[in-house]
Amino acid sequence: MYREKIKVLDCTIRDGGLINDHRFGDEFVRVVYKALSASGIDYMEMGYRNSRELFPPTDYGDWKYCDDDKIKQVIDGIESDLKLSIMVDAHRVKEQQFAPVDESPVDMIRVATYVKDMDKAIELVHRSHDLGYETTVNLMAISKEIELDLIEGLDQLAKCPVDVVYVVDSFGALYCEQIEYLVKLFKQHLPGKEIGVHCHNNQQLAYANTIEGIIHDANYLDGSLYGIGRGPGNCPLELLIGFLKNPKFNLTPILKIIEEQMLPMLEKIEWGYLIPYMITGILNEHPRSAIAIRKTADKDKYAEFYEQMREAID
């Protein structure tokens, strides 16, 4: 699939950080940056810019805050065309600072929001846009939104200067026909905006649904190395780059960093297709109960967990 407008964003450090409280070491972030640069990826997401008041630094690593100075230090001296993004939760903005884009290593600010927090998201889009950043709004938990509210939110977004609006299947609950429906709905209500897709792999559909997004003209695509991300993780970047035929992409550096970095990491922190995540996915529920059970001795009591979940939402 060759389409010049397609942009690939790697969210290894950001979504992966949700597993380890954003405690990736500098050297790891640096080799990821190098590998993504060598493979022609368009954007790398460094993490969240979160409030230290809301999230004390005793509990989290650097990539929970993504200070400009920290980012500059880690990427220092590496030649690269890779753009950088950070994510900000619309409902958790407090004392965070954002420098004008030309004083920052960051190129794009991605605003994660639920439809109910749309006004906060739009305010943050204006603020980021005025500072010169590219902007996205990532509509989380889209599989739970009431369509009337969603459409109202999209119509509001259409009038603000956001560049890209993402369909985010936070619960890994959607299958291809639903992705098609949502991407078309987004396009219809957001004339002139680009559409993105960010999928979770609860049902082994993250890559398939990303392809479905591409087919229906989503041009911003999220992936991560070996699919790392909270719970079952994201669309594996290696599959996405194996699919896209734009000659600017090079799969080899991605395979190299998977063998050198991601395999050892998978022995320390857990992500990927596991039945508890599949269960929350098919039930269209937040993965938190699956994440919780994976930390107990009952982590592989699948049938019991399924029956409990069904009872809980009945």
Next chain:
Amino acid sequence: MYREKIKVLDCTIRDGGLINDHRFGDEFVRVVYKALSASGIDYMEMGYRNSRELFPPTDYGDWKYCDDDKIKQVIDGIESDLKLSIMVDAHRVKEQQFAPVDESPVDMIRVATYVKDMDKAIELVHRSHDLGYETTVNLMAISKEIELDLIEGLDQLAKCPVDVVYVVDSFGALYCEQIEYLVKLFKQHLPGKEIGVHCHNNQQLAYANTIEGIIHDANYLDGSLYGIGRGPGNCPLELLIGFLKNPKFNLTPILKIIEEQMLPMLEKIEWGYLIPYMITGILNEHPRSAIAIRKTADKDKYAEFYEQMREAID
């Protein structure tokens, strides 16, 4: 997706047998039979009926031959509506015997073939049909066939008494638009026949492609427990049953046998999404080189394997 005509076939023992030379123990086969019966699955494939001349019993377990008496012994005493199938390779028919259907525990004979062996496949269909069996033809390695030859083969099949013709993505190379194309092509050239899909999970697309088949009216769907099967394995049965809404299906017995049997088995034999299989998948190649490298010390040298494979097919 409720469609009464949909039939689900579990190929755990048959495709899984390709990993361990068909050496599953009787007790394992028996508990799989019980679990599939309890979950409302339509067919269970017990293995191959292969020639003992071509494949000596010193090298393989019972499920390479699937003798009627062996099958009867293993399922003895279990109440079940589950139908049984066996697979026969069209190009490997020698001295194998097939009893009339009313003397056999087998209900369906599935003929696996390449387009070039179509005449042998059709002969076997006639023979099986005349003995009273339901019949399928499973067109393997479909992603390598020349369309002109494929169409000629389909037109021949249209005139024989086969009940179901399967699109088999042996190399896990196809994505959704190609599955759509092939299922529509099969339907067009096989009026009155049912279409099936059997997918491999090299690119984490086995389940997504099975859904794509359903959308375009394929009614025979293959899956296996926790996706067990050669290389990356098949469409995970648990995902398929989580998707199908026909009330006859029950997910709980499937989850139970995954936790009790498949997790321990995965520690002894390997299957699932692994980068060497992903590489043969995106290159549309037989998984044999990936299977070979997984048995060496270089099993995780992904970048090197990718470069070697590209050179080999260049």
